[in-house]
Amino acid sequence: MTSRVTLKDVAARAGVSYQTVSKVLNRQANVTPETEALIWQVVATLDYRPNIAARTLRKSASYLIGYSWTPQPPDRANPILDQFLTSTVEAAEAAGYHLLLFPSHNVVDQTQIYRNLVHSSRVDGFIVTGTNYDDPRVPLLQELNFPFVAFGRANPDWHFAYVDVDGRAGISAATQHLIEQGHQRIGLLAWPEGSRVGTARQNGYFEAMTRAGPAIDPNWIVRGSGDFETGVRCTTQLLQLPQAQRPTALVAVDDHLAMGAMIAAQQAGLHVGQEFGVTGFDDTPGIQHLTPSLTSVRQPIWQVGQMIVELLIDLMQGRTPANAQINLPPRLIVRQSSVRNG
Amino acid sequence: MTSRVTLKDVAARAGVSYQTVSKVLNRQANVTPETEALIWQVVATLDYRPNIAARTLRKSASYLIGYSWTPQPPDRANPILDQFLTSTVEAAEAAGYHLLLFPSHNVVDQTQIYRNLVHSSRVDGFIVTGTNYDDPRVPLLQELNFPFVAFGRANPDWHFAYVDVDGRAGISAATQHLIEQGHQRIGLLAWPEGSRVGTARQNGYFEAMTRAGPAIDPNWIVRGSGDFETGVRCTTQLLQLPQAQRPTALVAVDDHLAMGAMIAAQQAGLHVGQEFGVTGFDDTPGIQHLTPSLTSVRQPIWQVGQMIVELLIDLMQGRTPANAQINLPPRLIVRQSSVRNG
DNA sequence: AGCTTTAAAGCGAACGTTCGCCTGGCTCCC
DNA sequence: GGGAGCCAGGCGAACGTTCGCTTTAAAGCT
Numbered sequence: 001m002t003s004r005v006t007l008k009d010v011a012a013r014a015g016v017s018y019q020t021v022s023k024v025l026n027r028q029a030n031v032t033p034e035t036e037a038l039i040w041q042v043v044a045t046l047d048y049r050p051n052i053a054a055r056t057l058r059k060s061a062s063y064l065i066g067y068s069w070t071p072q073p074p075d076r077a078n079p080i081l082d083q084f085l086t087s088t089v090e091a092a093e094a095a096g097y098h099l100l101l102f103p104s105h106n107v108v109d110q111t112q113i114y115r116n117l118v119h120s121s122r123v124d125g126f127i128v129t130g131t132n133y134d135d136p137r138v139p140l141l142q143e144l145n146f147p148f149v150a151f152g153r154a155n156p157d158w159h160f161a162y163v164d165v166d167g168r169a170g171i172s173a174a175t176q177h178l179i180e181q182g183h184q185r186i187g188l189l190a191w192p193e194g195s196r197v198g199t200a201r202q203n204g205y206f207e208a209m210t211r212a213g214p215a216i217d218p219n220w221i222v223r224g225s226g227d228f229e230t231g232v233r234c235t236t237q238l239l240q241l242p243q244a245q246r247p248t249a250l251v252a253v254d255d256h257l258a259m260g261a262m263i264a265a266q267q268a269g270l271h272v273g274q275e276f277g278v279t280g281f282d283d284t285p286g287i288q289h290l291t292p293s294l295t296s297v298r299q300p301i302w303q304v305g306q307m308i309v310e311l312l313i314d315l316m317q318g319r320t321p322a323n324a325q326i327n328l329p330p331r332l333i334v335r336q337s338s339v340r341n342g
Numbered sequence: 343m344t345s346r347v348t349l350k351d352v353a354a355r356a357g358v359s360y361q362t363v364s365k366v367l368n369r370q371a372n373v374t375p376e377t378e379a380l381i382w383q384v385v386a387t388l389d390y391r392p393n394i395a396a397r398t399l400r401k402s403a404s405y406l407i408g409y410s411w412t413p414q415p416p417d418r419a420n421p422i423l424d425q426f427l428t429s430t431v432e433a434a435e436a437a438g439y440h441l442l443l444f445p446s447h448n449v450v451d452q453t454q455i456y457r458n459l460v461h462s463s464r465v466d467g468f469i470v471t472g473t474n475y476d477d478p479r480v481p482l483l484q485e486l487n488f489p490f491v492a493f494g495r496a497n498p499d500w501h502f503a504y505v506d507v508d509g510r511a512g513i514s515a516a517t518q519h520l521i522e523q524g525h526q527r528i529g530l531l532a533w534p535e536g537s538r539v540g541t542a543r544q545n546g547y548f549e550a551m552t553r554a555g556p557a558i559d560p561n562w563i564v565r566g567s568g569d570f571e572t573g574v575r576c577t578t579q580l581l582q583l584p585q586a587q588r589p590t591a592l593v594a595v596d597d598h599l600a601m602g603a604m605i606a607a608q609q610a611g612l613h614v615g616q617e618f619g620v621t622g623f624d625d626t627p628g629i630q631h632l633t634p635s636l637t638s639v640r641q642p643i644w645q646v647g648q649m650i651v652e653l654l655i656d657l658m659q660g661r662t663p664a665n666a667q668i669n670l671p672p673r674l675i676v677r678q679s680s681v682r683n684g
Numbered sequence: 685a686g687c688t689t690t691a692a693a694g695c696g697a698a699c700g701t702t703c704g705c706c707t708g709g710c711t712c713c714c
Numbered sequence: 715g716g717g718a719g720c721c722a723g724g725c726g727a728a729c730g731t732t733c734g735c736t737t738t739a740a741a742g743c744t
Contacts (some may be wrong), residue, residue: 004461006730017694022732030692049461053404054730056395057699064442071428074643077627081427082420086413089445098464099443100406103431119346119391122440228631259631266633285419286628289570289601291608301416348700359724364702372722396700399729689742695735706725712718 005046014042025050056121063097065312066114066123068104070130076227079255079284080301084151087305088127095313097124104130111140118146125316127151127308131162133196147315149308149324153196161315161324163307167197167281170297170330171204171251174279177295177332178249179212181340183277187220187238187247189231189257201253201281220247224257231260239268249277249338255284255296262294262337277338292336299330347388356384367392398463405439407654408456408465410446412472418569421597421626422643426493429647430469437655439466446472453482460488467658469493469650473504475538489657491650491666495538503657503666505649509539509623512639512672513546513593516621519637519674520591521554523682525619529562529580529589531573531599543595543623562589566599573602581610591619591680597626597638604636604679619680634678641672 011018016035023029024039031039042048056062067088072078089099100123102113114137117123125147128137131154138158141148150162178186188205191198202221209216222238224230231252239246252258258280262272270276273292280287283298307326314321353360358377365371366381373381384390398404409430414420431441442465444455456479459465467489470479473496480500483490492504520528530547533540544563551558564580566572573594581588594600600622604614612618615634622629625640649668656663 004463004730008730018730019695019732020693022730023693026732030690032692035692047457047461049458051399051730052462052464053395053398053402054699055732057393057399057701057729058731058733060395060699062395067443072424072627074425075627075630077419077421078424079419082414082423083416085423085443086445086447089443090447093445101409101427101431101441101443103428103435115389116391119389120394121346122394259628263631263633284628285414285417286601286626288417289605290632291605346700350700360700361702361725362723364700365723368702372720374722377722393700396729397702399699399731400701400703402729685744687743689740691740692738694737696733697735698733699731701729703728704726707723709721711720714716714718 004051005048006051007048010039010042010046010048013046014039060121061316062121062124064100064123065092065097065309066102066117066126067099068102068126068129070104076256077284077286079282080299083301084129084305087302088309091306091309092313095309097309097313099127111136114140115144118144125149125312127312131196133194147312149312149315151304151308153325161311161321163304163311163326163328165299165304165330166327167201167253167330168204168207170281170299170332171201171253172208173204173330173332174281174295174297174338175205175208175251176212177334178251178277178279178338179208179214181249181277181338183247183249184214185217185220185245185247185249186214186277187222187250189234189250189252189261190221190223191226191253192223198253205251217245219245226254226256228256228260228263231257232264233260235261235264236268239264239270248275250279252278252280255280255282255287255294258294258296258337259287259290262290262292273336273338274340277340279332279338283333288335290337295335295338296333297330298333300328303328346393347390348393349390352381352384352388352390355388356381402463403658404463404466406442406465407434407439407651408444408459408468409441410444410455410468410471412446418598419626419628421624422641425643426471426647429644430651433648433651434655437651439651439655441469453478456482457486460486467491467654469654473538475536489654491654491657493646493650495667503653503663505646505653505668505670507641507646507672508669509543509595509672510546510549512623512641512674513543513595514550515546515672515674516623516637516639516680517547517550517593518554519676520593520619520621520680521550521556523591523619523680525589525591526556527559527562527587527589527591528556528619529564529592531576531592531594531603532563532565533568533595534565540595547593559587561587568596568598570598570602570605573599574606575602577603577606578610581606581612590617592621594620594622597622597624597629597636600636600638600679601629601632604632604634615678615680616682619682621674621680625675630677632679637677637680638675639672640675642670645670 007018007021011021129151131150131152135154138154153164190202222234250261261278265276280296283296287294349360349363353363471493473492473494477496532544564576592603603620607618622638625638629636
């Protein structure tokens with residue numbers, strides 16, 4: 001808009017060639033301290049900023065990171081989007097990169113979008129979220145030999161950079177915690193089989209149960225999509241079991257299921273916490289204000305974002321990170337819904 | 343990564359000059375149908391994609407829109423971020439634009455960040471959210487003569503493009519609804535004075551009350567930051583008033599305050615809905631699952647995003663939109679917390 | 685003194701587009 | 715039949731950088 005000031009303007013004012021100015025700005029100059037100081041001063045007075053497009057063209061590096069996420073339906077919160085974006089944007093910014101958003105709603109030809117961004121050299125790398133088994137984006141980006149880091153693992157046979165949160169350890173800790181509260185018959189509210197995240201989480205339940213001893217009744221394990229209504233329905237159904245066989249606590253693989261479970265238990269006249277333990281997963285903002293407040297597993301989202309960017313920048317700049325498969329432990333946040341004296 | 347294919351490659355293969363290929367791709371060519379078809383075919387077989395950096399440099403248009411938002415603390419959900427981003431990204435994509443995220447956390451020198459993005463021609467325009475009275479970004483962008491559209495108004499004396507949601511109408515509708523439910527003494531949980539959004543919303547309360555008749559007791563109006571704990575505290579305090587003077591319903595200017603109010607009322611032994619009406623604002627995901635479910639005012643976020651992008655594209659392409667000050671009505675979602683037979 | 689080394693800065697080219705102007709050849713019409 | 719008009723396409727230049735090589739001049743060495 002306001003007429004742009006370029007290298008040539010700075011050079012003219014400083015009495016040097018514009019290439020010299022470029023070298024000074026990129027700190028790779030052989031110049032006398034005097035000319036260097038002069039150039040910096042002219043840069044400051046003219047308020048010069050390098051034209052990113054020209055730099056991008058010349059260096060074929062856009063300093064842009066592509067980021068896609070899966071939008072949630074509007075009646076559902078995305079508990080981590082805000083924090084994850086803030087974290088990644090901040091880490092990227094510190095290294096001179098920006099985030100370019102693109103939607104993943106277009107399931108039809110996901111790969112075309114990626115191809116396009118790669119071949120038009122719009123972006124230098126990708127952050128891929130919500131990976132599942134055999135996620136097509138992973139082999140695609142590998143085939144294109146394009147830098148990317150995933151939030152979450154995929155097919156275990158594939159070798160690529162990712163940062164993941166150990167859902168197994170999280171659910172295991174929640175289960176263990178309920179056992180320590182004296183529960184013996186503990187049920188599991190899980191997602192349908194086949195999702196990578198869901199499998200990891202449910203394995204945490206089996207691990208803790210078999211380690212600590214309580215027998216598992218297959219009837220205690222119910223599956224459904226991860227929403228509130230499913231939580232209500234499945235829990236109501238579980239509570240139909242004969243008194244001596246029905247669970248006294250439920251581990252849910254996400255907070256929505258857990259909230260449904262709490263409501264169903266309350267409707268059945270149970271005092272959640274005291275008589276009936278419930279735990280969730282994600283530590284969705286707001287669940288600390290429920291009555292009773294909901295125990296949940298909190299993912300270290302901030303750290304995930306930081307590490308993803310760190311890895312990605314290594315990859316984009318051609319370095320090989322020492323450890324490109326990172327698995328972070330989540331943290332159990334104990335609240336009223338799972339403790340007996342609460 | 344994979345060796346890029348350029349206009350010249352296409353031209354060589356098609357036996358024309360590369361400029362002609364460019365013209366065909368930009369649909370401004372005078373070419374025979376045969377050569378045109380041939381060029382398109384070669385483009386397809388070589389899988390050519392224009393290099394965005396080169397185009398950006400030449401046209402000095404980056405097809406990038408800068409978007410900044412104010413991150414919420416991690417224990418607080420941002421109820422609209424996901425939907426707003428999805429909406430804007432989708433609308434932008436349809437017009438060939440992408441969104442560039444940048445953080446607004448750096449309060450110290452907000453304007454430097456904007457200046458930088460403008461002068462380096464990183465972006466072609468901005469979406470500015472969370473505007474307040476005398477927001478410094480508005481005059482800055484006006485001075486730079488740079489296209490932008492705000493989500494929300496600012497100083498009423500300034501003339502710029504915005505899309506806003508009529509908070510006054512929303513709170514007015516909520517208040518009106520409580521009056522229709524038979525409430526006469528209705529209180530207001532508001533933010534501290536001085537915020538633009540807060541003022542608009544509280545005015546809706548005054549409007550509906552004076553229009554419909556109930557006298558307003560200044561004691562019914564309490565202010566504090568918009569969080570859950572404040573809602574609890576203020577409501578508890580209100581309920582200390584003598585029985586004959588205390589409100590039988592509360593209008594809250596956001597959902598957090600409303601949730602606090604519900605809990606405080608329940609702790610005071612009141613049956614929310616039946617005996618004590620509560621309404622919120624934002625229709626935060628999840629509040630439909632509270633007991634009782636919370637009546638709230640829903641903003642047409644999707645539409646806001648679409649219209650902002652529409653306006654912005656007009657501005658960026660030099661057109662003058664017919665109506666650049668858009669005020670959208672929100673919608674009251676009535677649930678159990680505000681109805682007497684609920 | 686004559687030669688090599690080094691420091692400081694200049695110079696040309698290239699990245700891949702788009703844009704405006706130019707040209708060659710054909711058609712058309714009086 | 716010859717000039718005007720038009721159509722298809724070519725051509726040069728420019729956008730603002732970065733990069734590697736060259737040049738100049740001064741300094742160092744034997």
